[in-house]
Amino acid sequence: MISLAGITKYFHRGSINEILALEDVNLNVRAGDFITIIGSNGAGKSTLLNCLAGSYPVDEGSIFIDGENVTSWPEHKRAGEISRVFQNPLLGTCASLTIEQNLALAARRGKPHGLGLGVKKQDREFFQENLRHLGLMLEDRLKDKVGLLSGGQRQALTMLMATMVRPKVLLLDEHTAALDPKTAHQIIDLTTRVVSENKLTTLMVTHNMKQALQLGDRLVMMHQSQVILDVDGDEKARLTIEDLIERFYTARGEEFSQDRMLLV
Amino acid sequence: MTWYAFFGALEQGFAYGLMVLGVYLTFRVLDFPDLTVDGSLPLGAAVSAVAITAGVHPYLSLILALGAGFLAGMVTGILNTKFKILHLLASILTMIALYSINIRIMGRPNMTLLGKNTILDPFYAMGLSPSEAAPILFGIVSLLAVIFLIWFLHTAFGLALLATGDNKQMITSQGVNTHRVIIFGVGLSNGLVALSGAMICQNQGAADVNMGVGTIVAGLASVIIGETVFGSRSISRAIIAALLGSIMYRLAIALALGLKLGRFSFTPSDLNLITAILVVAALTLPQVRARFRLK
Numbered sequence: 001m002i003s004l005a006g007i008t009k010y011f012h013r014g015s016i017n018e019i020l021a022l023e024d025v026n027l028n029v030r031a032g033d034f035i036t037i038i039g040s041n042g043a044g045k046s047t048l049l050n051c052l053a054g055s056y057p058v059d060e061g062s063i064f065i066d067g068e069n070v071t072s073w074p075e076h077k078r079a080g081e082i083s084r085v086f087q088n089p090l091l092g093t094c095a096s097l098t099i100e101q102n103l104a105l106a107a108r109r110g111k112p113h114g115l116g117l118g119v120k121k122q123d124r125e126f127f128q129e130n131l132r133h134l135g136l137m138l139e140d141r142l143k144d145k146v147g148l149l150s151g152g153q154r155q156a157l158t159m160l161m162a163t164m165v166r167p168k169v170l171l172l173d174e175h176t177a178a179l180d181p182k183t184a185h186q187i188i189d190l191t192t193r194v195v196s197e198n199k200l201t202t203l204m205v206t207h208n209m210k211q212a213l214q215l216g217d218r219l220v221m222m223h224q225s226q227v228i229l230d231v232d233g234d235e236k237a238r239l240t241i242e243d244l245i246e247r248f249y250t251a252r253g254e255e256f257s258q259d260r261m262l263l264v
Numbered sequence: 265m266t267w268y269a270f271f272g273a274l275e276q277g278f279a280y281g282l283m284v285l286g287v288y289l290t291f292r293v294l295d296f297p298d299l300t301v302d303g304s305l306p307l308g309a310a311v312s313a314v315a316i317t318a319g320v321h322p323y324l325s326l327i328l329a330l331g332a333g334f335l336a337g338m339v340t341g342i343l344n345t346k347f348k349i350l351h352l353l354a355s356i357l358t359m360i361a362l363y364s365i366n367i368r369i370m371g372r373p374n375m376t377l378l379g380k381n382t383i384l385d386p387f388y389a390m391g392l393s394p395s396e397a398a399p400i401l402f403g404i405v406s407l408l409a410v411i412f413l414i415w416f417l418h419t420a421f422g423l424a425l426l427a428t429g430d431n432k433q434m435i436t437s438q439g440v441n442t443h444r445v446i447i448f449g450v451g452l453s454n455g456l457v458a459l460s461g462a463m464i465c466q467n468q469g470a471a472d473v474n475m476g477v478g479t480i481v482a483g484l485a486s487v488i489i490g491e492t493v494f495g496s497r498s499i500s501r502a503i504i505a506a507l508l509g510s511i512m513y514r515l516a517i518a519l520a521l522g523l524k525l526g527r528f529s530f531t532p533s534d535l536n537l538i539t540a541i542l543v544v545a546a547l548t549l550p551q552v553r554a555r556f557r558l559k
Contacts, residue, residue, distance in 0.1 A: 053437070079439035086433070094430040101423055108420060110439040115416075118423040161438075 001201065002029040002052070002169055007061035009044075009051055021047040023225040024061070029169065033232075034195055034202045036212040038244070039222035045205040048222070049171045052203070054078040065168060080110025083167035085158050085175040092158030095147030099138060099157065102146055103127045106161030130160055134190070152183035156190055163194050170195070172204040188215070209241050223251060265515075265522060271395050273518040277511030278402035279464050280482065282409050284490075284510040286456035287483030288503065292496075293417070294429040294449045299355040300340045301457045301483060303362025304333040305476040308458025309465035310369040313377055316466070322383045326462050333458020334451040336362060341447030366473045374472040382466040398467050405463065409456065410507055414500045425449050426499070478536045485539050486510040488546040516542070 009022040022044045029035065039045050050056045052063060054075035062071045065081050086092050093102050104119045107126075124142060131139040134156050138149075146154060155175060162170060172191065176184035192215060195202050206212050212219055219236050221229035221244070228251035231239065283305060290298035308329035315325035336358060343354035367373055387397035416422045427435040428445045436442055457479070465471040490509020496502035520530050520538055530538065 074441070076436050076439050076441045079437050082437075084437050091431065091433050092437075094427045094434055096430045097423070097426060101426070104420070105423055105427055105435065105438050105440075108438070113420040113424040113440060115419045115421055118418050118420045 001031040001066055003027070003064045004048075004052065005062045005064070007048075007051060007063070008059050009047055009056060010059050013059065020225050022051065022058075025225075025227055027220065027227060027230070029201060029203065031201055032199055033218050034200075034216035035204065035218045035220055036216040037203060037205045037220045037222060038207070038209060038212045043222040044225045045222050046173055049084075049173050049203060049205060052169075053082050053084055053171055081168040082171060083109065083162035083165075083169075084171045084173065085155070085162050087174040087177050089151040089155040089158070089178055092161065093146045093154050096145060098143050098145055099131070099149075100124060100127055100142040102157065103130070103161060103164065106164050109161075109165045109167075130164060134160060150183075152179050152186065155179060155183075155187050159187065159190055159194060163198060163200065166198060166200070168201065170200045170202045172202065174205050174207060177207065191215075209244055213239055213241065213244070221248065221251075223248065265519060268395065269518050269522065270515075271399055273514040274511060275395075275399040275402060275467070277514040278399060278406045278507075279467060280460055280486070280514065281402070281406040281507045281510040282460035282463070283457045283479060284483050284486040284506050284513075285406075285409055285413060285503065286453040286460070287480065288487050288506040289413070289453040289456070290450055291484060291487060292429075292502065292506075293426060294446065294453075296344075296351050296429070296446065296450060297355070298337075298340060298450055298453060299352065299480050300336055300358045300362070300450070300454050302476040302479045303359035303366070304336045304454040304457045305461035305464075305479045306366050306471065306473055307336055307362050307369075307476075308333050308461030309471035309475060310366045310375075310473070311458070312462035313375050313465055313471035314369055316377060316380050316382070317375070322381050322385070322466060326383065326459055329462035330455045330459045333461075334455035336458070337451035337454025338447050340454070341443075341450040344450075345443035345446050363473060370471065370473070373474075374470060376470045377466060378469060382469075383463065384466065402463060402467075405459075406507055410503055413503050417499050417503070421445075478539065481536065481539050481543060482513065485543045485546070486513040488543060489513055489516075492546060492549075513542075 004025055004027045007022050007025040008020075011019040011021055025044070025048065037045050037048070047056065051058050054070075054073060054077070058071065062069055064070065070078055070081070084092075100119050100123070104123060107123065127142060128139040136153055136156055138153065138157070146157065149157065175191075176187045179187060188211065191204070194200070202216070204216065217236060218232035219229070219239065220227055229247050283301065287298070287301060290296045311332045312325040312329045315328050316322055320328070340355045340358040343349045343357060344351045349357070384394070384397050384401060387401055388394070392400070417426060424435060424440045425445050427438070428440065428442045428449070432442050461476070464475070486509040487506050488509070489512050490505035490507070491502065493512065494501065494505035494508055496505055517535060517538070521532065523530060
């Protein structure tokens, strides 16, 4: 359904600071896939999501969504098909707008913004119903500014906003990394629920190997700008953390050693 | 302060009120410090003066001024978004260019409207004196502009505009082309400023290429005074506060000009200095207050 074909991305190309962030990356995402993406820092995980969302133009390769070539589409145009939750809980919502105004913008994702009233009366009931589903008691605070909410509440709201209009693909970029463990756990629960209830095609970047194994039905490991592991189905279900570490070092062409494992 | 001075301040406050609303739109809503206004205020005046001289109906000349200001603002918006020039610099470039353009439009640095029809004529025909007609007309126009802006910022497009000023990444990932929103927003702002310039020019009976000097500072001062005194909890409240801030600013100026300390008194040329000090004071006051609270 979504395919990345031969994606290459440089930063600062042509300067002494040139970085090859993605090197000939190929990935075929099937409808309904829930893919967890792991990899060390600088492996290219976030760059991959940013290229898919259109935040960064790619240097080589093509991106297809449902057979349509979207490589040249700007980010705002792709937003009709793709929704995102960022690592920074402040990025997904507008602090100076109210909860209902934020939701109204999300309800119109990918649609034209006309001169009709921004938040209509029937919208409010729809929003309240959705907020009740979050279980954070936000349904009676429609007119509160989002800046008053905690990071966790804002991230939960962003999750709701990203899925209120069904996206073709949901991109989660370490969306729990900036939260405290308890809140992170709640957001992960919410993620699992929302993704399975709506059978959303999802790409989730994480640093947490345990999380990458528990969640999703497909796992992609990246290293030095390339995809070095892509497993799904039973193979994914049988994977252990030890397997992952072993695969990581094998792919790097290094002997796996016990003391290395201890370091991890 | 005499009643005459009071009504004068009211008249100025309303006439410049549209300009202040424009500055509010860029400075506060879009988070886009826009100095274009120093050029688009005289642009509105020049377009209106030339149009009236050419026989265009004074009210129609207001529409032309609004359109010209809108275009000037769009240029700044395009320089910023499409050419990736820093907003402040983009607006300075447009402002500088407008100086030449305004002289081209008028064919000379200034022109009078002596003996020409103005937007105030229908009010004179009703038997009102100039010191009554101007505040009433400008008051009505400002009120309409306030209602328009409150409505506009509550529409779906208005929400997108508010979000663009707050969090570009968020609104882009909701599918909004922020470039288009910024170009339109800065355009609308400068349209209001040019409209303000056209009304001021018809009221004082002359357009001058230098009449825009210090507009941005006066606009900022008004916005900040309005916010400080009347608050900005909701959008509607902030918009009304901006207009009231404009009136308070003109009243403060009138008071300062009437002030006599022994042999010293302020002259109109001191206004820019007073305004600059006022803005600095208003901008630093919250920090000073916070520091004292900490101790």
